[in-house]
Amino acid sequence: NAEDLTLAAGTAGLTGTGTSGNNVLTDLGNANTLIGGDGDDTFDFMDAGFDGADVVNDSGDTDVMNATIDDNSVGNLTITGVETFNWDVSTGGCNTLLEMMGVTDVTNINLSGDIGGNLELKNLVNGVDFMFTDLFGSLEIRPQDTSGTADSMNIVTTDSDVDLTVANVEMFNFIANGSNTLDVGGINGDNPVVLIFDGAGAQFLAINNID
Numbered sequence: 265n266a267e268d269l270t271l272a273a274g275t276a277g278l279t280g281t282g283t284s285g286n287n288v289l290t291d292l293g294n295a296n297t298l299i300g301g302d303g304d305d306t307f308d309f310m311d312a313g314f315d316g317a318d319v320v321n322d323s324g325d326t327d328v329m330n331a332t333i334d335d336n337s338v339g340n341l342t343i344t345g346v347e348t349f350n351w352d353v354s355t356g357g358c359n360t361l362l363e364m365m366g367v368t369d370v371t372n373i374n375l376s377g378d379i380g381g382n383l384e385l386k387n388l389v390n391g392v393d394f395m396f397t398d399l400f401g402s403l404e405i406r407p408q409d410t411s412g413t414a415d416s417m418n419i420v421t422t423d424s425d426v427d428l429t430v431a432n433v434e435m436f437n438f439i440a441n442g443s444n445t446l447d448v449g450g451i452n453g454d455n456p457v458v459l460i461f462d463g464a465g466a467q468f469l470a471i472n473n474i475d
Contacts, residue, residue: 342366353377364388396424404429413454439463447472
């Protein structure tokens with residue numbers, strides 16, 4: 265048990281466990297497990313990237329996961345008890361599918377980087393808000409629960425160019441900063457979809473394929 269713990273490069277199948285304090289847990293290997301505690305914990309997968317077989321488990325208050333997402337991140341993700349994801353995406357032109365059924369408690373996903381190919385977040389828990397910062401490429405968001413008829417999503421976008429597909433969400437609140445281009449042709453919901461635009465950069469927001 266340690267508040268500042270790093271699993272070394274080349275390791276696999278290890279479990280790193282934090283204390284009840286505010287932990288910083290770093291994984292430089294792959295297929296490892298990081299377990300936080302009751303504090304405000306940070307899980308770091310930036311240097312080596314998040315492996316789809318890595319496991320993150322936390323029970324604290326305000327927790328953050330910082331990660332590089334690439335083609336090695338493909339898989340059935342298991343991340344519980346972490347509220348904020350800061351993901352830098354670089355798929356190298358691949359189509360990257362992240363199965364999110366095993367991801368719970370996340371409320372905010374902040375994305376940056378050059379997706380390259382296509383990034384799909386499948387079976388994501390409903391009610392997650394997004395922030396795009398210098399994000400480029402094709403993004404698909406497919407929530408778990410498709411039964412609602414008034415689901416909403418907040419998206420803050422800054423200097424990004426995104427081909428966006430979102431299934432079964434009916435209301436979007438976009439806040440734009442800087443210069444952005446959004447292709448919203450892939451957005452659909454059970455009722456007529458409502459798009460609301462605001463922010464200092466809204467007048468510089470280019471919307472493609474809006475119906």
